[in-house]
Amino acid sequence: MVVSESIAVAGKEADTRERLIKAALRVFADRGIASATLREITVEAGANVAAVNYYFRSKEELTRTVLETCLRPINENRLRSLEKLVAENGEAAIPLESLVEALVRPMVEQSLDDYGGRSPVRLLLQVRALPQPLTNTILANQFDSIHRLFVQALGNTLPELSRSEIGLRYDFARGAIMQILGDLDPAARDLPDLPIKQARLDNETLIRQLVHFIAAGFRAPASPSFAGA
Amino acid sequence: MVVSESIAVAGKEADTRERLIKAALRVFADRGIASATLREITVEAGANVAAVNYYFRSKEELTRTVLETCLRPINENRLRSLEKLVAENGEAAIPLESLVEALVRPMVEQSLDDYGGRSPVRLLLQVRALPQPLTNTILANQFDSIHRLFVQALGNTLPELSRSEIGLRYDFARGAIMQILGDLDPAARDLPDLPIKQARLDNETLIRQLVHFIAAGFRAPASPSFAGA
């Protein structure tokens, strides 16, 4: 059992394990999880091919670790922000804009990789587009409670909306967030599919725009066609 | 040069080529384009492995054909709806709800596969999450002009918004549409990630909800932080 304190090297060279995770995040996002080869990943990490099976048992477990590593901080931050809002507002309903910002800001701010890209977003988009048992379980563990809490809080803030309608609009909101973040990734720069190529967006402006749009959507009157579940 | 009129068979058994495309759509959406094997596809299509390289030259060209086949009708429908709205409204601005519905309805109604799933949506989500030269080009050809036209029309309807802000909100709207459609696919049923599992949504209700939410988002006042490009 080594605590790995070899004069600490002051962070000069990261642990091989950590380098593997970072390299895997990048390669997974760039080439796709299935298409990414352990050789690409280990070369980028400056490690041997066998290192993956040494530190993780398989490519599958590396995938799990990468996903959890890049998603956990985002949702921890969301949870902290939500708890803070609950504490601040006591029995009163939380202002809609604050609630939406607590959902948006962590994803915008903490979905950046070490190269200025949005690897975590592209990874999340991948695993959501391609439901599979392994990744579904990870997503459930990471997002399930968060989403329940947010939907509940939104229900308190917007009592005129049924739970079903809140759930739907919450889904719309998540889609809006993920779409724009995916499109802002430099890897999507050659997607001429985008009508937003020119706009240079800093995080604060993007957050403000997202909150503005999503809050307005939530404030739309309840639909008569939606009696609730 | 055969016109293939063998008593027509009245559509009893489809062309091998068509069966391959349909099977490929399903397998691509289920397993991912990269992970899908020609053997899975040909087995599902009831054809020989070599059939893919006979009708298409390679897996890559099969991919191109599948994507174009399932996306073209959607955007053709969007284009027709938009043109009809332009004709109906003459010089006047098109009502926002009509515009949004022209964007939403074709995707909701024509993104179903033969099994009641949303294979085209899952495929589109995949190729957007994983930018690659081949698929990027296809997406550009399919969506580029449509998006330009819609952004332009939205700009006429909402003259108080800058072009940049319209583009952003248009991106949000596309994300909302794709997210909910992906989540409604039966393949995502075991994604406990979803707060909308219970709601039984028919297409009409979903369209109304999407239009309601997106239109409200577009109607949010212009942001002072957005002077425009």
Add this chain to the structure above:
DNA sequence: CTACCATTCAAATGGATGTTTAAAATTATC
């Protein structure tokens, strides 16, 4: 120094994949 641990390495293994080939089967044309 020696023994022990964790880590790294080059090489090999076994399996799966896209693609090709050439023959067989089917269909169309005269």
Add this chain to the structure above:
DNA sequence: GATAATTTTAAACATCCATTTGAATGGTAG
């Protein structure tokens, strides 16, 4: 009904992959 074109088939090919193996390396403690 014979000939030619089209389509289907089984088998093989070459390549690439994740994973395993066993030896080499390095540092650490006794």
